[in-house]
Amino acid sequence: MADLTTNFVGIKSPNPFWLAxxxxxxxxxxxxxxxxxxWGGVVWKTLGEAGPPVVNVNGPRYGAIWGADRRLLxxxxxxxxxxxxxxxxxxxxxxxxxxxxxRAMVVSLMVPCEEEAWKAILPLVEETGADGVELNFGCPxxxxxxxxxxxxxxxxxxxxxxxxxxKQSTRMPCIVKLTPNITDIRxxxxxxxxxxxxxxxxxxxxxxxxxxxxxxxxxxxxxxxxGAHGGYCGPAVKPIALxxxxxxxxxxxxRGLPISGIGGVTTWKDAAEFMALGxxxxxxxxxxxxxxxxxxxxxxxxxxxYLDEKGLxxxxxxxxxxxxxxxxxQNLNLNYVTKARIDQDLCISCGRCFAACEDTSHQAIAxxxxxxxxxxxxxxxxxxxxVNVCPVEACITMERLDVGVIDARTGQPVxxxxxDWTSHPNNPAVAQAAE
Amino acid sequence: xxxxxxxxxxxxxxxxxxxxxAGFVDLHAPLTDHEALVAADRCYFCHDAxxxxxxxxxxxxxxxxxxxxxxxxxxxxxxxxTQNIMxxxxxxxxxxxxxxxxxxxxxxxxxxxxxxxxxxRYATDTLMAQGVHPFSRAASTGKRIAVVGAGPAGLACxxxxxxxxxxxxxxxxxxxxxxxxxxxxxxxxxxEDFAAREVDWLLQIGGIQIRNNMALGRDVTLSAxxxxxxxxxxxxxxxxxxxxxxPGAEKEGVLDAVGFIADLRQATDLSALPxxxxxxxxxxxxxxxxxxxxxxxxxxxxxxxxxxxxxxxxNASVWEQDLAAAKGVRIITNASPVAVxxxxxxxxxxxxxxxxxxxxxxxxxxxxxDQVFKAIGQTLSGEDLPNLDGRxxxxxxxxxxSVQGVWAGGDCAAGGEDLTVTxxxxxxxAAEDIHxxxxxx
Numbered sequence: 001m002a003d004l005t006t007n008f009v010g011i012k013s014p015n016p017f018w019l020a021x022x023x024x025x026x027x028x029x030x031x032x033x034x035x036x037x038x039w040g041g042v043v044w045k046t047l048g049e050a051g052p053p054v055v056n057v058n059g060p061r062y063g064a065i066w067g068a069d070r071r072l073l074x075x076x077x078x079x080x081x082x083x084x085x086x087x088x089x090x091x092x093x094x095x096x097x098x099x100x101x102x103r104a105m106v107v108s109l110m111v112p113c114e115e116e117a118w119k120a121i122l123p124l125v126e127e128t129g130a131d132g133v134e135l136n137f138g139c140p141x142x143x144x145x146x147x148x149x150x151x152x153x154x155x156x157x158x159x160x161x162x163x164x165x166x167k168q169s170t171r172m173p174c175i176v177k178l179t180p181n182i183t184d185i186r187x188x189x190x191x192x193x194x195x196x197x198x199x200x201x202x203x204x205x206x207x208x209x210x211x212x213x214x215x216x217x218x219x220x221x222x223x224x225x226x227g228a229h230g231g232y233c234g235p236a237v238k239p240i241a242l243x244x245x246x247x248x249x250x251x252x253x254x255r256g257l258p259i260s261g262i263g264g265v266t267t268w269k270d271a272a273e274f275m276a277l278g279x280x281x282x283x284x285x286x287x288x289x290x291x292x293x294x295x296x297x298x299x300x301x302x303x304x305x306y307l308d309e310k311g312l313x314x315x316x317x318x319x320x321x322x323x324x325x326x327x328x329x330q331n332l333n334l335n336y337v338t339k340a341r342i343d344q345d346l347c348i349s350c351g352r353c354f355a356a357c358e359d360t361s362h363q364a365i366a367x368x369x370x371x372x373x374x375x376x377x378x379x380x381x382x383x384x385x386x387v388n389v390c391p392v393e394a395c396i397t398m399e400r401l402d403v404g405v406i407d408a409r410t411g412q413p414v415x416x417x418x419x420d421w422t423s424h425p426n427n428p429a430v431a432q433a434a435e
Numbered sequence: 436x437x438x439x440x441x442x443x444x445x446x447x448x449x450x451x452x453x454x455x456x457a458g459f460v461d462l463h464a465p466l467t468d469h470e471a472l473v474a475a476d477r478c479y480f481c482h483d484a485x486x487x488x489x490x491x492x493x494x495x496x497x498x499x500x501x502x503x504x505x506x507x508x509x510x511x512x513x514x515x516x517t518q519n520i521m522x523x524x525x526x527x528x529x530x531x532x533x534x535x536x537x538x539x540x541x542x543x544x545x546x547x548x549x550x551x552x553x554x555x556r557y558a559t560d561t562l563m564a565q566g567v568h569p570f571s572r573a574a575s576t577g578k579r580i581a582v583v584g585a586g587p588a589g590l591a592c593x594x595x596x597x598x599x600x601x602x603x604x605x606x607x608x609x610x611x612x613x614x615x616x617x618x619x620x621x622x623x624x625x626x627e628d629f630a631a632r633e634v635d636w637l638l639q640i641g642g643i644q645i646r647n648n649m650a651l652g653r654d655v656t657l658s659a660x661x662x663x664x665x666x667x668x669x670x671x672x673x674x675x676x677x678x679x680x681x682p683g684a685e686k687e688g689v690l691d692a693v694g695f696i697a698d699l700r701q702a703t704d705l706s707a708l709p710x711x712x713x714x715x716x717x718x719x720x721x722x723x724x725x726x727x728x729x730x731x732x733x734x735x736x737x738x739x740x741x742x743x744x745x746x747x748x749x750n751a752s753v754w755e756q757d758l759a760a761a762k763g764v765r766i767i768t769n770a771s772p773v774a775v776x777x778x779x780x781x782x783x784x785x786x787x788x789x790x791x792x793x794x795x796x797x798x799x800x801x802x803x804x805d806q807v808f809k810a811i812g813q814t815l816s817g818e819d820l821p822n823l824d825g826r827x828x829x830x831x832x833x834x835x836x837s838v839q840g841v842w843a844g845g846d847c848a849a850g851g852e853d854l855t856v857t858x859x860x861x862x863x864x865a866a867e868d869i870h871x872x873x874x875x876x
Binding site: 268302 | 468469480505514
């Protein structure tokens, strides 16, 4: 059996599945039950400074979108940081950490952009015995209007400044949580790195309006006829998160900077993908909020089976394995030629591949009178759209043409050597260099 | 219709080989990968799921279905088998329509439950096809335990004891292990010799020795076992069959349904197995349905189940009743047998309609019959057994009998339904109790 134990910036946990800073980790009752269910660690829901806590709306704070069969795909929230008194949270954190010393206990923090505010709260957190802190520079709603959360995360200079304050004031590992509501994720990550962050975690939620009430003409969730944008998360954001994680992981300036992957992790496979792209662990929220804490059991058994099947002894062997294969478009091999293949035994003759290809792509699928669908190699550009719209797994696959085989579309034999845009004769830069 | 079908009497070869094979195929075909993913997608992963509560072995159904959905049917199988080592057979024979699938919230929502039974089979078949046995034995305890009966209860008990490091000897009266899985259920529920393959797979745990043709009371006694072993588990099922008291019940052609089903299961050539043209099955349980449907599949022209009470009292589920009807079996209720007619061999059987309190109404009818199967219940046989509760061995808690050091479970023990899955649960739980008792000592 593979070892799922992880060591993330010196914080050990029995598995790489942490609950993200969010409603599931807002109080002792929840966190104890999460640990009993098997979660490897938690990032406690964001604490604010001492004094009267923030307040939340008293109407709906979540909105959602669904796929077929009402499967929840995306969740939007307008909840703020913890609305419970600081001292209550600190007391509970201490109690839970004492009873679960083998689990990771990281505390999320968000206080005003003033050095004194950060210096005031850090010793209090240290005193709980927590393993580390996560700086919440990500929340895109409510708190950002008050100059905190993503308002900080969108200004790299602020990130660097606050991170430095924190590193100067505590022995605890410091994870900086990034907002995706920026243009280039590497900039805030670089700032955190420069400020001395031990790790970055991403992504926080994405600015969103999930739907509009067409009777009230107001965004949902609607509070007394009005709505405000919220933060979007869940399976729908995973591709965005994967890309942002990959951008940091492959950046030479940040090589080796630990990453905690967040964004739509729902199954073991999602977690493995984040880890292959460089995440040392993952944080989960929406999946737990949709299905309950028990889902971690599937994540544990699935990741364990996968590592065993791959002959990997531990999660550390998985982390970053896909990073060398993240490249730029210009480096992709143009001599890699594939054609779609339709397995007639699996095909149920729905015709979706035909509609997609005929109407919107390259007219590369033929349809017979008796509804047999076949690929026209002389038209197929291998775009993969048919694979993506086919409702049957593995019914349509892409088959690579061997070297020397004539590509019926171009009439040219498949070349053996790698050839990409950087050396392509149509590339103006290549033409210029040749002159 | 050809002459073979119309031929009177109990004769073999009423159908040709193709028709026989077509009839006895898997009742529920295995799910393909695509079907399994679509079916798994329908599970809502309910909290404290009603399906788990409805399962006598408490399999974590939402978890195993999620494991299928995420491409790890092997992990799903382990989730199943951890609770129910015969999860493969239970996936085939469980009346899921009255257990997990009846409780499924999608049954309430849409009248169409998640196909839990077929998904369970998908997972367990996947693992077994890989030849993987996902459990191993703890260090040897040096304790030896005798198990009587190699059916679902006995084997589940033996497996769990072996896992805990005990050495187990299983005594079984028959020449093959498996109990009713091997001899007692309809052939179309256990195709391709599944029962025997499952026993072989289960025994991979090691530490279990099976002694066939060893019947309690004939070849071995309870007191001898108690003397030789540290504990004894009784799981020999019900060896006897209730007698039909109607006059003429001794006539040729009046048979026990369980014997007919066993013969059918052990037959290597179904076309050599004789069956009547007009078959009457007396009873209202699963055994009655299994005997009736299989008679029909062997080519019997007219097959009738006659049950003394109303439909709602039949032990066979509505799903099983509908299966029988779909196969062309007629079901007559509220009628009790009063006489078997015939000169040596049965020719007709006479019934009298009864009211709901089983009181005779005076109205009788006769059914042509060249074969009559009695499926009116089985009884515990044997002497010098622990105290009984009614007609079964009395147990308290996890299978403890009135005799110190002797546990019992499965059909021979009181309480619980006479289902494979219940027997597995009782065998497993008794094993845990035996283990705890022996380790305390």
